[in-house]
Amino acid sequence: MKLILSDKPLKIDRKNDDTITFIDLSALNISNCIGCFGCWTKTPGKCVIRDDATMVYPKIAASDHLLYVSRIKYGGYDTVMKTMLERAIPVQQAFIRMVNGETHHVQRAVVPKKAVILAYGEISEEEQELFRRLITRNAHNMNFESYHVRFCTEDAVDETVNSEVEKWEK
Amino acid sequence: MGKMMILNGSPRAPRSNSKQYAQIFSEKYESETEYYNISKNNHLELCEKMAGFSHVLLVFPLYADAIPVTLLHFLKTLEQHPPITKPVISVLINCGFLEYQQNEIAVEMIRLFCRQNGYRFGSVLKIGSGEAILGTPFRFLVVKKIKKLAVSIATGKYKTLHVTMPLPRRMFIAASTRYWTEYGRKNGITKEQMETMQIEQ
Numbered sequence: 001m002k003l004i005l006s007d008k009p010l011k012i013d014r015k016n017d018d019t020i021t022f023i024d025l026s027a028l029n030i031s032n033c034i035g036c037f038g039c040w041t042k043t044p045g046k047c048v049i050r051d052d053a054t055m056v057y058p059k060i061a062a063s064d065h066l067l068y069v070s071r072i073k074y075g076g077y078d079t080v081m082k083t084m085l086e087r088a089i090p091v092q093q094a095f096i097r098m099v100n101g102e103t104h105h106v107q108r109a110v111v112p113k114k115a116v117i118l119a120y121g122e123i124s125e126e127e128q129e130l131f132r133r134l135i136t137r138n139a140h141n142m143n144f145e146s147y148h149v150r151f152c153t154e155d156a157v158d159e160t161v162n163s164e165v166e167k168w169e170k
Numbered sequence: 171m172g173k174m175m176i177l178n179g180s181p182r183a184p185r186s187n188s189k190q191y192a193q194i195f196s197e198k199y200e201s202e203t204e205y206y207n208i209s210k211n212n213h214l215e216l217c218e219k220m221a222g223f224s225h226v227l228l229v230f231p232l233y234a235d236a237i238p239v240t241l242l243h244f245l246k247t248l249e250q251h252p253p254i255t256k257p258v259i260s261v262l263i264n265c266g267f268l269e270y271q272q273n274e275i276a277v278e279m280i281r282l283f284c285r286q287n288g289y290r291f292g293s294v295l296k297i298g299s300g301e302a303i304l305g306t307p308f309r310f311l312v313v314k315k316i317k318k319l320a321v322s323i324a325t326g327k328y329k330t331l332h333v334t335m336p337l338p339r340r341m342f343i344a345a346s347t348r349y350w351t352e353y354g355r356k357n358g359i360t361k362e363q364m365e366t367m368q369i370e371q
């Protein structure tokens with residue numbers, strides 16, 4: 001499955017690829033993770049907060065191609081995307097193992113991903129640099145097999161997304 | 171030495187590790203401290219109060235390699251409603267994994283916030299294995315480092331400090347497996363159930 005997760009509505013030209021799922025997080029009702037660890041120790045694999053996030057994280061886990069589209073804030077994801085990423089921890093186990101010489105959680109049935117992260121907004125050099133470092137870290141925790149980070153201004157988001165989708169369709 | 175406002179940015183602030191770290195800090199800081207949980211609806215109140223403090227300590231966990239969204243929301247409000255006089259901002263962060271270095275991106279995000287908004291950045295303490303360390307014999311190491319953090323802020327000799335369990339990774343993994351297995355057992359869930367590969371459909 002190919003998944004586009006965005007914090008704003010997008011105009012995507014899909015030629016004839018019905019394997020692409022598009023989710024606009026700004027249209028969903030997703031509250032923040034409360035750190036209860038229920039998804040690890042009470043109902044493993046399932047978040048105890050039964051809102052729209054529960055239909056998103058299974059799709060994140062199942063996707064092999066992933067495109068995240070998010071506004072950037074203080075060198076990280078802005079609130080809409082960050083809220084969802086925090087709610088995605090049911091896809092991991094509580095248990096820890098080694099990944100690239102560091103301790104990280106064991107993943108449940110999470111398909112390895114080719115990820116593209118598109119960060120938009122007015123982004124300074126230092127913010128870009130910090131965001132890249134964040135994605136390098138995320139890659140270990142989110143099972144990215146490869147990833148590519150792109151930056152653009154808000155008015156270029158649709159165009160940039162479409163250029164990435166075109167690459168998937170090839 | 172100035173009056174310190176301690177803000178807990180954990181989404182589970184009332185029952186958090188951050189609260190315990192903040193408590194230890196209050197005991198070690200020689201001047202007055204006031205402690206607040208950041209909640210969904212007290213942002214403006216906290217922004218207003220901040221003007222009365224020369225120092226702020228942000229205490230929070232690492233969430234998905236970055237600052238928790240609870241704190242992010244607050245910083246965005248603070249950006250819109252800055253206090254008349256801006257305090258020095260220090261950071262006490264903890265993460266679940268052994269490597270305290272995993273906290274670095276989140277610390278840089280706070281530093282960036284400070285640069286963008288004209289706050290002076292103070293000291294940092296990065297805690298690794300922060301979910302469990304206070305319940306282990308290594309607790310004293312944390313207390314010692316928090317004291318150092320408190321002194322560095324009080325004297326204006328700002329520092330970047332760190333602490334974690336002094337264990338080889340293999341032993342940390344074994345200890346954390348026992349910790350989480352016990353956590354599940356208290357909820358009536360077995361290790362095998364916790365190890366399910368299935369994610370809800």
Ligand SMILES: Cc1cc2nc3c(=O)[nH]c(=O)nc-3n(C[C@H](O)[C@H](O)[C@H](O)COP(=O)(O)O)c2cc1C
Nearest residue numbers: 180186187188231232233234235265266267300301
């Ligand atoms: C949604 C979520 C995301 C987390 N992400 C990370 C992470 O990326 N790295 C890490 O080392 N620990 C991570 N943790 C573990 C917490 O940082 C750790 O449990 C910490 O002790 C919680 O502190 P608190 O009780 O003050 O909230 C995460 C926990 C949750 C609930």
